[in-house]
Amino acid sequence: MRILILTEVYHPETVGGSGRYARDLARSLAQLGHEPWVLTRNPGLRSAASEESDGVHIVRYPVPAEVVPWLPAVELKSARRAAADLARRVRFDVIHAQQPMVATAALGVAELARLPWVYTFQSAWHEEYLIKTGRQQPGEAPRFSVAASAMRRIEARVLRKVGRAIVLSSYSENRLEALHGFRRPIVRIPGGVDLDTFRLDPSRGEARQRLGLPVDAELVFCARNLVPRMGLENLIDATAALRGRRANIRLVIGGSGPLAQALEHRAANSGCPDAIQLAGRIPEAELPFYYRAADLFVLPTVQLEGFGLVTVESLASGTPVIATPVGGSVDILQPFHPRSLTAGIDSRSLANKIEDYFEQPNAWPSAFACRAYASGNFGWDCVAQATERVYEATILDALRTQPRPPLSRFRRGAHGVSKPKPTHVA
Numbered sequence: 001m002r003i004l005i006l007t008e009v010y011h012p013e014t015v016g017g018s019g020r021y022a023r024d025l026a027r028s029l030a031q032l033g034h035e036p037w038v039l040t041r042n043p044g045l046r047s048a049a050s051e052e053s054d055g056v057h058i059v060r061y062p063v064p065a066e067v068v069p070w071l072p073a074v075e076l077k078s079a080r081r082a083a084a085d086l087a088r089r090v091r092f093d094v095i096h097a098q099q100p101m102v103a104t105a106a107l108g109v110a111e112l113a114r115l116p117w118v119y120t121f122q123s124a125w126h127e128e129y130l131i132k133t134g135r136q137q138p139g140e141a142p143r144f145s146v147a148a149s150a151m152r153r154i155e156a157r158v159l160r161k162v163g164r165a166i167v168l169s170s171y172s173e174n175r176l177e178a179l180h181g182f183r184r185p186i187v188r189i190p191g192g193v194d195l196d197t198f199r200l201d202p203s204r205g206e207a208r209q210r211l212g213l214p215v216d217a218e219l220v221f222c223a224r225n226l227v228p229r230m231g232l233e234n235l236i237d238a239t240a241a242l243r244g245r246r247a248n249i250r251l252v253i254g255g256s257g258p259l260a261q262a263l264e265h266r267a268a269n270s271g272c273p274d275a276i277q278l279a280g281r282i283p284e285a286e287l288p289f290y291y292r293a294a295d296l297f298v299l300p301t302v303q304l305e306g307f308g309l310v311t312v313e314s315l316a317s318g319t320p321v322i323a324t325p326v327g328g329s330v331d332i333l334q335p336f337h338p339r340s341l342t343a344g345i346d347s348r349s350l351a352n353k354i355e356d357y358f359e360q361p362n363a364w365p366s367a368f369a370c371r372a373y374a375s376g377n378f379g380w381d382c383v384a385q386a387t388e389r390v391y392e393a394t395i396l397d398a399l400r401t402q403p404r405p406p407l408s409r410f411r412r413g414a415h416g417v418s419k420p421k422p423t424h425v426a
């Protein structure tokens with residue numbers, strides 16, 4: 001199957017879970033014998049315009065490196081030009097859109113618009129914008145700006161085209177239905193974790209030595225983009241509250257973003273600046289060592305957690321997780337260990353749960369139990385196979401209503417995987 005994945009973020013050009021999700025899904029589909037193509041941004045022309053990596057064809061369209069007022073118009077034109085060029089060269093079987101702007105550009109190309117479409121809805125575009133810009137706070141009713149209203153309409157237009165939607169959590173499913181009245185099939189497929197990268201070695205002591213972290217600390221780790229919805233202020237405050245009775249507690253926050261300076265200031269004025277380290281953006285090769293070094297991973301989200309890829313990465317590394325009861329964190333942790341969820345999103349709830357872990361470690365899952373849960377439920381092989389079934393069902397539905405020959409161009413490959421005949425590319 002030739003699959004065109006439309007995503008505005010792709011790792012490592014961008015940081016965050018959405019970019020890693022797009023990359024790892026594409027790689028895993030290639031391992032199943034499919035031919036994934038990715039159309040994504042190229043901010044400031046920092047990357048190659050096109051390349052092939054791990055069986056994935058990546059095509060990047062240029063956009064400005066910095067956010068500027070005319071960015072949407074520039075991106076739409078640039079993405080549409082790249083999509084049209086791809087459509088002339090390659091015959092695709094299905095489109096998998098993951099963000100609305102690049103999807104809107106592709107809908108402007110007739111050869112792509114008439115194909116079967118799938119959309120991954122991680123969270124609402126306009127809600128992310130409102131929260132990121134500080135126009136909406138936790139618990140508030142949405143206050144729509146002109147830009148947010150336009151974003152909602154654009155996403156709704158894309159969703160009217162798709163045959164099926166993929167969501168990563170029940171939270172995202174509920175938001176999709178509530179905001180857009182989506183009535184076509186919705187398939188819940190969780191995000192995946194690279195089980196070869198995130199594993200049970202090295203030992204905690206070895207990982208701490210490698211990273212220069214104190215061997216005897218009660219080490220709490222969090223890796224997030226430094227933006228308001230992540231609740232990192234509450235985690236810093238919780239650590240400060242615990243320091244008076246837990247002298248060895250240490251918090252390491254990895255990530256970059258607009259709140260970096262404010263969080264540095266908060267840590268410096270917490271009363272225990274030596275216990276709180278903002279490590280900045282952590283290189284991909286180092287991230288597994290941070291998970292292994294930590295006693296505990298904490299996800300203090302206050303709003304809009306579509307899934308929480310870092311949660312399953314930590315569990316795959318054998319490190320227990322504490323999370324606020326927000327969005328996808330409930331889907332991940334409730335079936336495994338309900339005690340992992342805090343009572344609320346405030347700093348006191350976080351402090352109470354962190355202390356509970358260090359006071360009663362035997363009441364929490366072992367490293368082997370964490371690993372087994374992650375590998376049994378979130379491995380990329382299972383996620384890619386479930387996604388493959390969504391593609392097949394969407395193509396079959398399209399054939400019933402608008403006959404076209406994609407499936408006749410398939411032959412069954414080894415292990416029952418559909419593989420395209422070599423006559424696809426014009």
